Amino acid sequence: MGTGWLYEAGIGEERAALVENGIILEALIEAEGEGARTGAIHAARLAEILPGKKAGLIVLDTGEEALIDPLPIGVTEGGNLFARITRSAIPEPGRPKRAKARHVEKADAARPAPSLRERLEATGIAVTELAAHGPDRLEEAGWSELLEQAATGAIPFPGGALRIDPTPAMTVVDVDGALPPADLAVAGARAAGEAIRRLGIGGSTVIDLPSLEAKAARQAAAEAFDAALPQPFERTAVNGFGLLQIVRKRAGPSILERVRYDAAATAARTLLRTAERTAGAGTRTLTAHPAVIAGIEAVPDWLPQLARRQGADIALVANPSLALWRGHVSAAYPG
Incomplete structure (x- = not known):
């Protein structure tokens, strides 16, 4: 299947994923109204x-x-x-x-930041723009799973799991599993590198691997991490307690930070994405937690955009019994 960017110009946000053989390697979200953007x-x-x-x-x-x-x-x-x-x-x-x-200097006149689409094109990798009426290739590659991992911080890998927690000072990645310590360290370091790339985690990150006495085992874990996360970044060696620290350029919020700290707005835009792709005829009803419904109503243009794209009336229903990420969409006459 090869490697390429999948790009969507959604309601309230643009989103993209670098997909290789059907798997998301890297994901990006750029939401409207967020303020000054890097490069502007x-x-x-x-x-x-x-x-x-x-x-x-x-x-x-x-x-x-x-x-x-x-x-x-x-x-x-x-x-x-x-x-x-x-x-x-x-x-x-x-x-x-x-x-x-x-x-x-003043000679550099004020100008906007490059758009997400422009940044994708600058990578030299093919960009495919997705339409709501076509196959949901982002979902096929695991878009919803990626958002769920960001929301929970729990990311499984063969033989173990990561637990990722952002803090104001740094992101902390805990590696746990039933493999022997040296094997778990290699598998966990690889999974951590992949997760940092996939979720766009920048700044300072500390990975807590199993304690390793042997220098060769610590070096093997570091090499596994290096193979999973493309440069540029800086890192320490893995110490005897299994700690590995990474510093990576931070141009804006990671998907992890968007989902954790701007949860209602992110869930609202995600529900609009679902609504765009809901087949059928007649009124589309969006049912979600009140905070998500309020997030949609807070931007006057979102519902008219959805109505135009779907060619249907839109109804909103607030249900406090639903979790933020459990909103759903139905059509009056399902397709």
Whole structure:
């Protein structure tokens, strides 16, 4: 089947997956209304010089706040500047992490970030755009399973399972299983590398493998990880306690962070995807947890878009007994 990108321009979000022989290697989601995106250049105002005078708080022309580091030379509080976004905002419990930016000269005029489709095309790998009325190739490759893994953090692999938990400081991956320690370390390291790639996990990650006394066993686990996760990244060696730390570029929220920390909105967009692909005739009824229904209603254009794409009326039903990810769609006259 080969390797290629599958791309969907869905309602409320664009999504893509790099699929090889029917398996998702890498997945990307870009939701509308998320704020400044990596690569965009914005006009901005320096609102505050932070303690230590090495970084500052800027307000972009969109009204969004971002951190700028290092401070631009010659710009004082209240001064204007241009800034390139180096990392978009990250959802977290409580207050999200602000976007990060660097100063650029005025000669670099303000411009939007490359679109997801443009970034895919820049990889040089073939891109196939999917339509809602065609085969659901993303689902065939395991899209729903990927979202469920992100929601639960539980990812099985032959002989064991990963447990992935994001924290404000780092992502923690625990490896557990019944294999002998050296074998489990190799299998777990490989599975962890694949999961980090598939879920787009960046920043600092610590993997807790079984304790290994033999240097050769620790090296074998590290090599298995290296084979599973393409560069660029930096890592430590596996120490005797089985700990392996990785640092990877972080351009925006991972799928893990979207599903965990922006759950209702992500579930709402996922339900709209299901609705787009629900066959039949007559009114489409979307039934889901009240938070998911509220997320759909919060964006006035989403339901009209769905009605146009389906050529049918849309009804929403809030059911508090349903979990966030257990919404469903029915047609008045099923196909």
